[in-house]
Amino acid sequence: MGEPRTPGLEPFRERMQAAAIDERAIQAFERMLASYLGGETGKVPWGEVEPMRPEDLVPFAALDGPDLHQEGLRQLGRLVVIRVNGGLGTTMKLERAKSLIRVRGEQSFLDLTVLQVLRLRQQHQVQVPWLAMNSFRTREDTLEALAGRPVAIGDLPIDFLQNRVPRIDRAAGQPLEASQTGGDEEACWAPPGHGDIYLSLWISGVLEKLIAAGYRWAFVANVDNLGATFHPGILGYLARERLEFASEVTDKSRADVKGGTIIRRRGRLTLLEGAQVEPDHVRDFEDTRTFGTFNTNNLWFRLEAVLEKMQRGELELPLIVNPKKVLGREVVQLEAAMGAAVGCFESTRALHVPRSRFAPVKATCDLLAVRSDAYLLDETFAIRPSPARDPALGPPVIRLDDACYKGIDDFEARFPHPLSLLRCRSLTVLGDLRFGRDVSVEGEVVLQNRSGEPRAVPDGARFTDGTFTF
DSSP: OOOOOOTTOHHHHHHHHHTTOOHHHHHHHHHHHHHHHTTOOOOBOGGGOBOOOGGGEEEGGGGOOHHHHHHHHHHGGGEEEEEEEOOBOGGGTOOSBGGGSEEETTEEHHHHHHHHHHHHHHHHTOOOOEEEEEOTTTHHHHHHHHTTOTTOOTTOOSEEEOOOEEOEETTTTEEOOGGGTTTOSGGGEEOOOGGGHHHHHHHTTHHHHHHHTTOOEEEEEETTOTTOOOOHHHHHHHHHHTOSEEEEEEEOOTTOTTSOEEEEETTEEEEEOGGGBOGGGHHHHTOTTTOOEEEEEEEEEEHHHHHHHHHHTOOOOOOEEEEEEETTEEEEEEEOOGGGGGGGOSSEEEEEOOGGGOOOOSSHHHHHHHTSTTEEEOTTSOEEEOTTSOGGGOSOEEEEOHHHHSSHHHHHHHOSSOOEEEEEEEEEEESOEEEOTTOEEEEEEEEEOOSSSOEEEOTTOEEEEEEEEO
8 A cells, every 4th residue: 555564564464475465465464463563462551431321222112112122124135144154163172164053953053154045035035145254274164064954045155264364472572483383274263253354244245245136224233143134124224324334232241241333432323342341340341230232243234335444444344462382383463353344434323122132052061052042043053042031030050160061072072962951040060070961051050070089970960059069
């Protein structure tokens, strides 16, 4: 763009050019890198953080009227559903697309999100496109799993590829090299966070292709959130109010006080993630009296508004500095969150939705919950809290010993059958326990095995409020 270059950028540019990465992606990364090398930490000064105003937050009742439902159904033929599918299940020690993990029976996240959109098409006789945003690590697995499924519509693609950027050697401030990773070239690269979705849509040509085909709106959600399904009232509200962007938020519980929240900063709505909070103000950030909702990462936006912002260079998202350890080496990944785009548009809202629209799985403890009877799979193939569960309990708060349950294979071996958690407020499992059939947990329960040897939880065991040692 003719701008003077920050010292230290050139090795990264050369590396990205050698990998045939689009110039627009290179320039976007250079802007993030220049901020980081210039001392930007990604932390937001707490004095600039303000809670949302009442007018910023739209109550769900305002989205649920018959007129808005009708308008949303009229707009359905102009909607595309996008699932963010860039993650490996590394948190669960899985080296393939996380969306391939089984959730209910033999059905995976990917299976259920596809079934959701196929059901939507059948129910309303509208050909709603479904798209996955894949990363370079998930694309092959995903497309193989989708082979032969009736997902594609016309000549529209069923996926687009997220960009990739170099990992930074933290000590040297230089691109991580394969010589530092035992020859593993792939380990030198990372996806730049799901905030890359807008740039990836544009670079891939998919954004303009959708607009040319008559699509106007996008509904985006993480592939692991099986509560995120089409809601006609929300789409009707966007159309009626002529909004450019909206983010769904829901009430915080004990399970997610660390979740990113929509705030006001410098007079605009924006997303504040936990990684952006100054260490001295983490407790303030987690105070549910001040910040009672968190961002679900269910987003709605107008495609043409995004294209206009991209073409003008006006969709710059706040930097997130993500330190990691890769093959024993300290690295930094520069990322952005897609929900932060709420601060880039003039006509935006936060939509206060019920907890039923948020049922993600980030770790094996979440998987244990959604496989249990605390949730059910409804007729739209969405995971919902069971209506038989007391809403006052909130989602089950589950803690599993990482030494025994963090990896998906270890978890499956110890929990071969779903638990009954319908009346469970919290469950903590410490030590190596193997669970039998029809095990039930109620109230607040700790199950522990301090023996150092595997122990069995017998078929039909019942636990209510207390600590139980095996």
